[in-house]
Amino acid sequence: MTAQVSTLQQVTARADNPAGTASLAALVRLEFQKLSKRLMTRVLFGMMALGIGGLIGLTYLIRSLSSDLSVAVEDYTFPQVLTNGFDVISFIGPILIIILAAAAAGSDYSWGTVRTIVGSGVSRSKALLAQFLTMAAAATAVTLTGLLSTIVASLIIGALEGQGLQTGWITGAALGDLGLMIVRSSFVMIFFGALGFVTAHVTRSVAAGIATGIGLMVLGPISLAIVGTLGEFGERIDQFLVTANTEVLHGNVAGAGAPGPWQAAATLGFYIATGFLLSLVLFQRRDISVD
Amino acid sequence: MTTPYGHGSREAVIEARGLTKRYGEFVAADAVEFTVYRGDIFGFLGPNGAGKSTTIGMLLGLVAPSDGEVRLFGLPPAKQREGLARVGGIIEAPAFYPYLSGRDNLRALGHLRPGLSRERIDEVLETVQLAHAADRKFGKYSMGMKQRLGIAWTLLHDPELLILDEPTNGLDPAGMIEVRHLLLSLAEQGKTILISSHLLHEIEQVCDRLAVIQGGKIIAEGAIDELRAASTQIRIATSQPERAAELLTELDGVAAVRSGPEYLEVDAPDASSATINMALVSAGIPVDELRIHSATLEDAFLQLTANEQKVEVAA
Numbered sequence: 365m366t367a368q369v370s371t372l373q374q375v376t377a378r379a380d381n382p383a384g385t386a387s388l389a390a391l392v393r394l395e396f397q398k399l400s401k402r403l404m405t406r407v408l409f410g411m412m413a414l415g416i417g418g419l420i421g422l423t424y425l426i427r428s429l430s431s432d433l434s435v436a437v438e439d440y441t442f443p444q445v446l447t448n449g450f451d452v453i454s455f456i457g458p459i460l461i462i463i464l465a466a467a468a469a470g471s472d473y474s475w476g477t478v479r480t481i482v483g484s485g486v487s488r489s490k491a492l493l494a495q496f497l498t499m500a501a502a503a504t505a506v507t508l509t510g511l512l513s514t515i516v517a518s519l520i521i522g523a524l525e526g527q528g529l530q531t532g533w534i535t536g537a538a539l540g541d542l543g544l545m546i547v548r549s550s551f552v553m554i555f556f557g558a559l560g561f562v563t564a565h566v567t568r569s570v571a572a573g574i575a576t577g578i579g580l581m582v583l584g585p586i587s588l589a590i591v592g593t594l595g596e597f598g599e600r601i602d603q604f605l606v607t608a609n610t611e612v613l614h615g616n617v618a619g620a621g622a623p624g625p626w627q628a629a630a631t632l633g634f635y636i637a638t639g640f641l642l643s644l645v646l647f648q649r650r651d652i653s654v655d
Numbered sequence: 656m657t658t659p660y661g662h663g664s665r666e667a668v669i670e671a672r673g674l675t676k677r678y679g680e681f682v683a684a685d686a687v688e689f690t691v692y693r694g695d696i697f698g699f700l701g702p703n704g705a706g707k708s709t710t711i712g713m714l715l716g717l718v719a720p721s722d723g724e725v726r727l728f729g730l731p732p733a734k735q736r737e738g739l740a741r742v743g744g745i746i747e748a749p750a751f752y753p754y755l756s757g758r759d760n761l762r763a764l765g766h767l768r769p770g771l772s773r774e775r776i777d778e779v780l781e782t783v784q785l786a787h788a789a790d791r792k793f794g795k796y797s798m799g800m801k802q803r804l805g806i807a808w809t810l811l812h813d814p815e816l817l818i819l820d821e822p823t824n825g826l827d828p829a830g831m832i833e834v835r836h837l838l839l840s841l842a843e844q845g846k847t848i849l850i851s852s853h854l855l856h857e858i859e860q861v862c863d864r865l866a867v868i869q870g871g872k873i874i875a876e877g878a879i880d881e882l883r884a885a886s887t888q889i890r891i892a893t894s895q896p897e898r899a900a901e902l903l904t905e906l907d908g909v910a911a912v913r914s915g916p917e918y919l920e921v922d923a924p925d926a927s928s929a930t931i932n933m934a935l936v937s938a939g940i941p942v943d944e945l946r947i948h949s950a951t952l953e954d955a956f957l958q959l960t961a962n963e964q965k966v967e968v969a970a
Contacts, residue, residue, distance in 0.1 A: 385740045386767045394766035401763075402754055476750030480808070483715040483746060484767040485739025652717035 386486050391494030395468070399498060404467055408460045412506055413513040416452050420445070420517040440521040443533040443542075449514025450545050454614045457506050457549070458556035458581055464506075465499045465557040466573025470564035482652050492565075492647050496640055499561050503553035507546060548613040548625070555610065555632045556581070562639035566646055580606060604631060665692040666729070668816050668847045669714060673723030676709050676871075683709040685871040686723065691816075691849055691864075696842045698858035698865035698879070699851040700956065706871040707851045708747055711820050714849075715744045727816070744818035749805025753794030757785055757804050760793055761811060768812035779807040784833070798825025806834070810841075817841065817848045823857055835861050859952040867959055874959050879952060886955035887925050890918040891935070892944035899940050906934055918944075922958070925949075 386394075399405050424440050438444055472478040481491055522530065556577055564573030584607030591598040591605060599621060602608050609628035611617040623631065669691035676684040684706045691697040701707050712718035714725055716735050727738030751760040761776045780786045783803040788796070793804065802825055809817050822838075823831045838848055838861055852858055858865055859879065866876040875882055893899045896919050900912045903921055908930070910922040921931065925947045935942050950958070 385736060386769060390766040390769065394763055397759075397763040397766070398752060398755075401759065475753065476748065477752060478750075479715075479717055479746055480750050480764060481767065483717055483739070483744050484764075485716065485736040485742070486767055487736065649719070651719060652712070 386484070386490070388490050388494055391486065391490055392497055395494050395498035396501075399464075399468060399502060402467075405464060405502075408464050409506070409509055412453075412456060412460055412509045415456050415513075416449060416510045417513040417517040419452055420449065420514060421521070424517075424521050437521075437525050437527070440518055441525075441527060442518060442530050443538055445514060445518040446511070446542060446545070449511060449518075450549055450614070452514075453507060453510035453549055454552065454610075457503075457510055457553050459578060461499075461503045461506050461553050461557040462560035462577030462581075463574055464502055464560075466560035466564040466570050466577065468499060468502075468564075469495060469561045470568065470570030470573055473568040474570065479652050488648050489644060492640075492644055496558070496561060499557045500554045503557040504550040507550045507553050511546065545615070548615070548629075551629060551632065552610045552613050555606075555636055558636045558639050562643045565643040584610075603627070606632070606635070665694070667691070667726070668693050668695075668728055669697075669849065670726040670729075671710065671714070671723070672726070674710060674713050674720050674725065675722035676706075676713065676718060677721045682871050684713065684720075687868065687871070687873050689866040689873055689876050691847060693815075693847050694842070694845060695847055695849075695864050696838065696862045697847075697849045698862035699849055699868065700855065700858050700865050701851075701853065701868035702960070703853055705853075705868045707853075707868055708820060709871075710868065711744070711746050711818060711849075711851055714818060715739065715742070715746060717746065740812075741814055742816045742818060743809030743812065743814035744820075745805040745809055745822070746818075746820045748824070749801050749808070751793045751801075751804060751808075754792060756790045756792055757796070757800075757807075758789040760804065761808060764808065765811060771811060775811065779810045782810065783807045783837070799827060799830045802826055802830075802834075806837070815847060817846060818851075819848065820851045821853070822850060823852070823854070831857070855953050855956055867956060869960050875955075882955050883950045883952060884924070886922070886950035886958045888948040888950065888954075889921040889923055889925065889928050889931060890915070890944075890946050890948050891921060891931070891942060892918050893935070893940055893942055895940050898938070899935055902934060902938050902940065903931065906931065920948075 420440065427439075439448060472481065482488060519529070522528075559580060560573040560577040562573075563576040564570055567573070584605065588602060588605055588607045591602045594601075603623050608617070609623060609631045612623055612625055612628035613632070667690050669689075671687050671689050674684055674687040675682065687706070687710050689697075689699075699707055699710070709718060713720050714727070716739055724732045725735060726732065727735060728741060730738045751757075752763065755763060758776060758780065761780070762773070765771045765776060777786065777789075780789045783806050785800060785803045785807060788800055793801070796804065802822060806819070806822060809819065817838075819838075823834050826834060835857070838850070842848055850858065850861065862879060864876075864878050865882065867874050867882075891899065896914055899919055900914060903909050903912045903919070906923075906927075908923050908927045912922075913920045923931065928945060928947055932942055932945055948954075
């Protein structure tokens with residue numbers, strides 16, 4: 365470095381000397397860069413694409429060997445395949461986004477990079493919001509990846525069955541329904557992502573974020589069943605249970621006793637907002653540990 | 656509290672005032688006070704666990720003080736983040752993303768520093784002699800390379816103030832010399848630098864002023880030369896050490912008298928040696944030998960940490 369003194373003098377003289385701190389957009393770019401270059405992200409998105417495409421392909425293969433093939437082809441072509449695809453997305457997607465969100469939030473603590481970020485003078489609330497927005501975008505991207513994989517699998521199966529591209533089903537109403545399914549599915553995904561994100565932030569642990577998120581996915585239906593045995597009291601409280609509301613948004617539950625879609629979205633939205641505010645308050649007040 | 660003087664109109668870049676951090680009953684930093692002036696290479700010296708990193712954490716806005724305040728560039732504590740935008744800091748081991756290369760780490764984290772160019776990233780990597788390994792993953796770096804990347808990160812936005820916590824940790828002797836030269840060259844350009852270290856020789860060779868912390872308390876602050884002078888001892892060999900010690904303890908300018916195996920060790924300015932000699936001789940105490948022992952920073956540090964007594968020195 366001794367020999368670099370003159371170079372150093374030149375470069376420091378030429379460098380910008382910003383007085384401000386990073387904007388929210390800059391922080392989102394940082395989070396996006398962190399996420400997109402991480403091997404885990406690529407693996408999880410790959411799992412989503414291959415998992416959904418693979419599941420659709422596998423069931424096609426099994427059913428094509430049966431005598432019931434004509435029915436099966438309808439299930440694997442548009443528009444029915446989209447509904448089936450969203451069913452699979454609603455099963456695989458939350459697990460992947462929980463892992464992704466918990467890792468994004470918790471790793472900054474385990475690697476100590478939270479010191480580098482906060483020590484730069486950046487607003488803590490902006491940093492957290494940027495991380496949350498990136499997680500929400502990733503949750504939507506997970507849904508879209510699953511959908512894309514469904515479409516590709518359907519096109520391949522259609523081609524194998526000698527069917528051309530089916531476009532007759534494409535109407536304004538059908539596209540509206542598809543858009544709604546994307547929004548609903550992404551919203552549920554954001555909820556589970558927020559759960560992993562908030563838990564990892566609060567506990568400063570990736571493992572805790574993943575365990576809580578997946579634990580809720582497993583225990584949610586069991587709780588719903590238990591609450592269902594509690595009669596009128598159970599009916600009153602199951603409206604607030606996570607599984608009851610995610611199932612409504614997935615279109616699996618409807619009718620008397622079930623919350624409406626807007627109510628379900630509002631309930632999950634309330635949980636997301638409460639969780640985010642909790643992590644925001646903690647992050648604002650928390651000492652960034654100096655080990 | 657020490658009151659540094661002799662700085663004229665120099666701008667205070669860091670002012671720590673009564674900084675205290677309590678974790679339950681444990682006090683990690685206890686009313687820490689010091690001032691770093693523009694252009695200083697300021698050493699923050701203390702043994703491991705003395706409270707250096709906690710104090711630096713408070714300077715960098717990572718740790719909220721239980722009491723007291725930090726002023727960066729004279730800005731009130733409420734504007735600490737504004738001040739931090741003009742600071743490049745690393746605390747403890749440099750922390751980056753292990754799956755990103757050195758260059759990609761600076762690119763990603765560069766979003767925290769508005770207005771940076773890609774060329775600037777390459778320039779700082781060149782400056783810390785890490786260009787050859789810029790595309791290697793951070794997780795594969797040696798400790799020395801990690802330290803270099805940490806320094807590159809602090810230089811990225813050409814800050815006015817560098818706060819470096821143990822910047823030579825893990826570096827080999829050649830690397831330590833390089834970092835020392837780099838810091839000196841940065842200081843020549845007018846940068847203000849605070850270096851925390853438990854390595855006395857590192858501080859002694861680079862810094863012009865320092866604060867010594869022990870047990871969470873600042874026990875000395877000032878110019879290194881003055882600190883050494885304040886720790887100068889007068890060593891006296893006499894056949895009547897008890898009488899001599901009794902007499903000297905009462906003498907003006909004598910801070911402490913200790914009995915060594917061969918000498919009485921008198922903490923007093925070297926200018927008072929004649930007075931001491933005269934006092935002993937006048938009292939009929941024979942002086943076999945009287946010599947001034949010039950203190951090294953190590954002597955001063957050991958004396959300070961042994962006494963745990965605050966020393967006020969001119970800056």
